[in-house]
Amino acid sequence: MARKTGSHSEITGPRVRAAALRLFAQHGFAAVSMRQIAAEVGVQAGALYLYTPDKQSLLAELMADHMDELLSSLAAEPMPEEPVARLAAFARFHIGFHLERPEAVFIAYMELRNLTPENFARIEAMRRRYEDALEAILCAGCASGAFRAPDTKLATLALIAMLTGVTTWFRDGGRLSRADVAAIYADMACKSVRA
Amino acid sequence: MARKTGSHSEITGPRVRAAALRLFAQHGFAAVSMRQIAAEVGVQAGALYLYTPDKQSLLAELMADHMDELLSSLAAEPMPEEPVARLAAFARFHIGFHLERPEAVFIAYMELRNLTPENFARIEAMRRRYEDALEAILCAGCASGAFRAPDTKLATLALIAMLTGVTTWFRDGGRLSRADVAAIYADMACKSVRA
Numbered sequence: 406m407a408r409k410t411g412s413h414s415e416i417t418g419p420r421v422r423a424a425a426l427r428l429f430a431q432h433g434f435a436a437v438s439m440r441q442i443a444a445e446v447g448v449q450a451g452a453l454y455l456y457t458p459d460k461q462s463l464l465a466e467l468m469a470d471h472m473d474e475l476l477s478s479l480a481a482e483p484m485p486e487e488p489v490a491r492l493a494a495f496a497r498f499h500i501g502f503h504l505e506r507p508e509a510v511f512i513a514y515m516e517l518r519n520l521t522p523e524n525f526a527r528i529e530a531m532r533r534r535y536e537d538a539l540e541a542i543l544c545a546g547c548a549s550g551a552f553r554a555p556d557t558k559l560a561t562l563a564l565i566a567m568l569t570g571v572t573t574w575f576r577d578g579g580r581l582s583r584a585d586v587a588a589i590y591a592d593m594a595c596k597s598v599r600a
Numbered sequence: 601m602a603r604k605t606g607s608h609s610e611i612t613g614p615r616v617r618a619a620a621l622r623l624f625a626q627h628g629f630a631a632v633s634m635r636q637i638a639a640e641v642g643v644q645a646g647a648l649y650l651y652t653p654d655k656q657s658l659l660a661e662l663m664a665d666h667m668d669e670l671l672s673s674l675a676a677e678p679m680p681e682e683p684v685a686r687l688a689a690f691a692r693f694h695i696g697f698h699l700e701r702p703e704a705v706f707i708a709y710m711e712l713r714n715l716t717p718e719n720f721a722r723i724e725a726m727r728r729r730y731e732d733a734l735e736a737i738l739c740a741g742c743a744s745g746a747f748r749a750p751d752t753k754l755a756t757l758a759l760i761a762m763l764t765g766v767t768t769w770f771r772d773g774g775r776l777s778r779a780d781v782a783a784i785y786a787d788m789a790c791k792s793v794r795a
Binding site for chain 2: 431518555560562569573592594598
C-alpha cells in the first residue's frame with residue numbers, strides 16, 4: 406500500500422526532536438504549539454501525537470537527551486588525573502560541548518520552569534551528576550593542596566555558570582577561535598580556585 | 601465625574617510594569633498576551649493600549665529600566681580605588697543587586713531574542729556600558745601588575761556570567777547568607793584574574 410506524504414509512519418524521533426528544539430529555542434516552549442511542531446516536521450498534528458503524548462514529554466525528552474549526551478561525552482573524555490590539569494580539561498570539554506549545541510543549551514537552562522515537578526526532578530538529578538563530577542575535581546585539588554575553595558559546591562556552580570556563559574556571546578569567525586576562548590576560560594577557572 | 605473601576609485613568613506605569621514583569625518571568629514574553637497583562641492589572645485590554653503601544657514596547661521598557669537602575673546603582677556605590685579591592689566590591693555589588701530582582705534579571709537575559717533590532721541595540725548599548733565599568737577595573741589591575749588577563753573583554757564576560765549565575769540557584773534561608781555567597785564569589789573573581 407502506498408504511503409501518503411506526511412503519514413505518521415514517516416515521523417521519526419530525530420526529526421520531531423530537531424523541529425521542537427528549533428521552535429522552542431526560537432519562540433520559547435510556552436509559545437509553541439504541537440500544531441506548529443507538526444507543521445515544521447511536515448505532518449498533521451494528529452500524527453505527531455502518535456509519536457509523543459504531549460509537548461511536556463517532548464520538552465523533558467529534549468532535556469534528558471541533552472544531559473545524557475553531556476554525561477556520556479564527559480565519561481568518554483580523556484582526563485588527566487592531576488587536579489589542576491583535570492580542571493583545565495573539564496573546562497575545555499565543557500566549553501567545547503556547549504558551543505556545539507547552543508539551542509539545546511539555551512533550552513536546558515531556560516525551560517526548566519516549564520517542566521512538571523516529576524520531569525524537573527529527573528533532569529535535576531542528571532544535572533547534579535554532572536556537577537558532582539566537577540566538584541570531585543575541586544575536592545581532589547583541595548585534598549592535594551593545589552586548590553583552596555571554602556565551599557566546593559559553590560565553586561562548582563560558579564565555574565559552571567562562568568563556562569556556560571560562553572554560549573551567550575561566542576560566534577565562530579570572531580577575533581578568537583573556540584580553542585583560544587577555551588584556553589583563557591580554563592586558565593581563569595583554575596586560578597579562581599588555586600591555593 | 602466618578603471614575604469606574606478599571607478605567608484607564610487608574611493605570612499607572614509601575615502597576616503595568618510589575619504585572620508584565622511577573623507574567624513575562626513566569627510564562628515567557630511570547631506566551632503572554634496584552635489581554636493577560638490587562639487582567640493582571642485589573643483593567644480592560646483597550647485601556648492598557650492607552651498606556652503602552654504594544655507588548656514589545658513594554659518589554660523594551662522593562663529591560664531599559666533594569667539596566668538604568670543597574671547603571672545608576674553602580675554609579676552610587678562607594679568603590680575603593682585599588683583594583684583588587686575594587687573588583688571585590690564590584691562582585692559584591694553585582695551579586696547583591698541581582699539577588700534583589702531575580703525576575704528582572706531572568707527577563708533581561710532571556711528575552712533579548714524577543715527584542716526588535718532597534719530595541720536590542722538600545723539595551724545592548726546599556727549593557728556594554730556596564731561591562732565597560734568592569735573591564736576598566738581589570739585594565740587598571742593589569743596596569744598596576746595586580747592582575748594578569750590576556751583578554752580583558754573575555755575576562756569581563758566570564759566574570760559577569762559567573763556572578764549572575766547566583767540568581768539561578770540562590771534561595772534566602774539556605775545554608776549560606778547573601779553576604780557569605782558574595783564574599784566567596786568576590787574571592788574567586790579576584791583570584792581568577794590575579795597575576
